Amino acid sequence: MTASSMAAQRPFVIAHRGASGYVPEHTLAGYFIAIQQGADYVEPDLVITRDGALVVRHENEIGGTTDVGSHPEFAARRTTKVVDGESMTGWFTEDFTLAELRTLRARERLPQLRAANTRYDGAFAIPTFDEVLELVSAADAQRAVAARAPGKPAPARIGIYPETKHPSYFAALGLHFDDRLLEALNRHGYSRRSDPICIQSFEVGNLRTLRRRTDLPLVQLVAPTGQPFDFTLAGDQRTYADLMSDTGLAEIATYADAIGPHKWMVVQFSGPNAVDSGLARRARAKALGIHVWTLRAENEFLPVDLRSAGDAASHGDLPAEIRALLDAGITGFFSDHPDLAVRTRDEWWARQR
Numbered sequence: 001m002t003a004s005s006m007a008a009q010r011p012f013v014i015a016h017r018g019a020s021g022y023v024p025e026h027t028l029a030g031y032f033i034a035i036q037q038g039a040d041y042v043e044p045d046l047v048i049t050r051d052g053a054l055v056v057r058h059e060n061e062i063g064g065t066t067d068v069g070s071h072p073e074f075a076a077r078r079t080t081k082v083v084d085g086e087s088m089t090g091w092f093t094e095d096f097t098l099a100e101l102r103t104l105r106a107r108e109r110l111p112q113l114r115a116a117n118t119r120y121d122g123a124f125a126i127p128t129f130d131e132v133l134e135l136v137s138a139a140d141a142q143r144a145v146a147a148r149a150p151g152k153p154a155p156a157r158i159g160i161y162p163e164t165k166h167p168s169y170f171a172a173l174g175l176h177f178d179d180r181l182l183e184a185l186n187r188h189g190y191s192r193r194s195d196p197i198c199i200q201s202f203e204v205g206n207l208r209t210l211r212r213r214t215d216l217p218l219v220q221l222v223a224p225t226g227q228p229f230d231f232t233l234a235g236d237q238r239t240y241a242d243l244m245s246d247t248g249l250a251e252i253a254t255y256a257d258a259i260g261p262h263k264w265m266v267v268q269f270s271g272p273n274a275v276d277s278g279l280a281r282r283a284r285a286k287a288l289g290i291h292v293w294t295l296r297a298e299n300e301f302l303p304v305d306l307r308s309a310g311d312a313a314s315h316g317d318l319p320a321e322i323r324a325l326l327d328a329g330i331t332g333f334f335s336d337h338p339d340l341a342v343r344t345r346d347e348w349w350a351r352q353r
Contacts, residue, residue, distance in 0.1 A: 010349050012332040013341045014161050015039035016294050017058065020336040024108045024117055026056045026065070027124035028135055035139045038342040041159030041196065043334065044132045047166075048175040053098040054129035054184065058109065059083075060166060063090030066104040067122060074100070083169050084229040094173055101126050113298055113313045129162065129181075133188040136160060159196030160185070163221070167206040168230045177206065182214055193217065198291070200260055205230040211255040219291060220252045221260040244279060249286045258289030258331070266292050267324045269303035274324035281329050291332035295322055297340055319344040 018030025019037060031042045044056040057065060060083065068074055068091045077096070080089040093101065107121040108114055127135075136158045144154035164177040181199070190197040193215045200219040201207050205228075207218050222240040231238055242248050244265070252259060267274050283290045297315040299307040307316040318337065322344045325333060335341035 009331070011326055011330055011345060012040035012159070013038070013338055013345055014041040014043050014159075014291065014332060014334045015338045016043055016334040016336050017045065018042065019338055021114070021297060022117065022337075023120050024065070024106045024124060025058060025336075026127065027106050027120075028127050028131060029120070029124055031127075031132055031135055032139070034338045035136070035158055037339040039158075039338040040156075041161040041198070041332075042132070042136065043161040043163065044127075044129060045163045045165050046129055046177065046181070047093045048170050048177070048180075049093050049096055049098045049101060051097045052175060052180065054177075054180050055093060055098065055101060056127045056129060056132055057093060058165075060093045060169075061088050061090040062093060062101075062104070062126075065106060065109050066091075066126060067107055068104050071104070084166055085232060094170070094175060098128070113300055115313070129184050130187075133160065133184060133190075137188055157196050159198070160190060161198045161200065161219075163200045164203075164206060166229075167201060167203050168233055178210060178213065182210075182216075185216070190216070198258065203228045203230040205234075208255045217257040218255065219258045219260045219289075220256040221293075222262075222265070224262050224265055246282060246286075249283055249288060253286045253288055256288070258291055259283050260291045260293060263292045263295065263321070263325060263333075266290070266330060267321075267328050269305055269321075269324075272305045274327070276324075276328045280325075280331075284329060284331070289331040290329070291334070292325055292330050293334040295325075295333055295335040295337070295341060297337045323348055 015034030017025035018027060019033035020030060022033060023030045034042050045058050046054050047057050047060040049055055062068055077091055080087060081092060104126055105122045106124045106126060108117040111118050140157050147154050167177055185197060198217045198219050199210060200221050202221040207220060210218060222243055227239045243252060265277060266279050267276055280290045295318060297318040299314050299316045300312040302316040302321060306320050308314050318340055322341060326348050
């Protein structure tokens with residue numbers, strides 16, 4: 001994909017872990033709501049169970065997103081591990097079989113900020129990757145039937161945007177993503193470069209390995225600080241900031257199709273004014289897409305000058321932040337509030353035509 005062709009395409013909205021602003025993240029209900037709200041892609045974060053199943057959780061530590069702590073039969077599995085150099089205490093997916101995880105229920109990860117979401121605590125199971133793919137396939141079929149009745153063409157397929165979480169950590173345990181991921185995608189019709197699929201990772205080595213096995217679009221995630229953990233393991237001193245240099249972007253373009261930076265790496269606010277870092281323009285000059293994370297409506301996550309007069313959980317001026325990023329040249333963005341994101345994107349796009 002060239003920079004000029006990207007410029008002609010409407011930036012897309014990725015439902016961050018589903019409609020996470022409205023129901024607990026990584027639930028089938030959340031993905032369904034996101035699709036109904038018009039998201040172009042849905043994002044499942046992938047972790048692995050002891051028996052090798054791909055399940056959908058923000059992290060392999062599940063104490064904060066499930067009711068595992070209330071299950072006495074699993075109390076002895078609470079432990080402390082070092083994951084990507086960080087000590088964590090809790091319960092970990094790699095210590096559970098899929099059958100055991102199916103006895104747990106999801107709960108809201110940010111109860112202080114999203115108190116309304118907690119009314120759904122215990123309502124939803126932990127989905128597998130296959131179940132998310134099946135939901136998307138069913139939604140695609142439903143939308144095609146609805147369009148066919150009045151003689152309209154079927155809408156574009158809903159995209160899938162999976163992230164492989166902690167690939168080096170899982171590989172050290174003998175648990176690997178690649179075969180499981182590619183086989184699941186192939187079963188559900190995501191096998192060609194033109195299919196609406198992006199595979200993302202904060203590490204580099206696993207993306208390079210995937211590139212040798214597939215032509216599916218790959219996305220190099222980058223953070224404002226630190227470095228890819230596989231670089232840490234290899235003694236490579238380069239940081240994420242180094243990867244965002246022109247030299248680093250050129251290297252990324254040899255194995256990936258886009259970068260996924262934090263939003264403040266692209267635009268920051270100085271008072272009410274948006275300051276464009278130029279990263280989107282430089283990435284697109286290397287024929288890379290740029291998909292930023294994460295756009296959320298709560299004051300807690302917004303620049304100071306875009307916050308409302310309410311508390312941290314109150315909604316501020318999310319549309320202003322989205323518009324600033326779109327003006328800077330991003331080609332896609334993650335949001336916990338797909339309805340607000342889609343509406344703002346569509347209004348912005350209409351003004352560009």
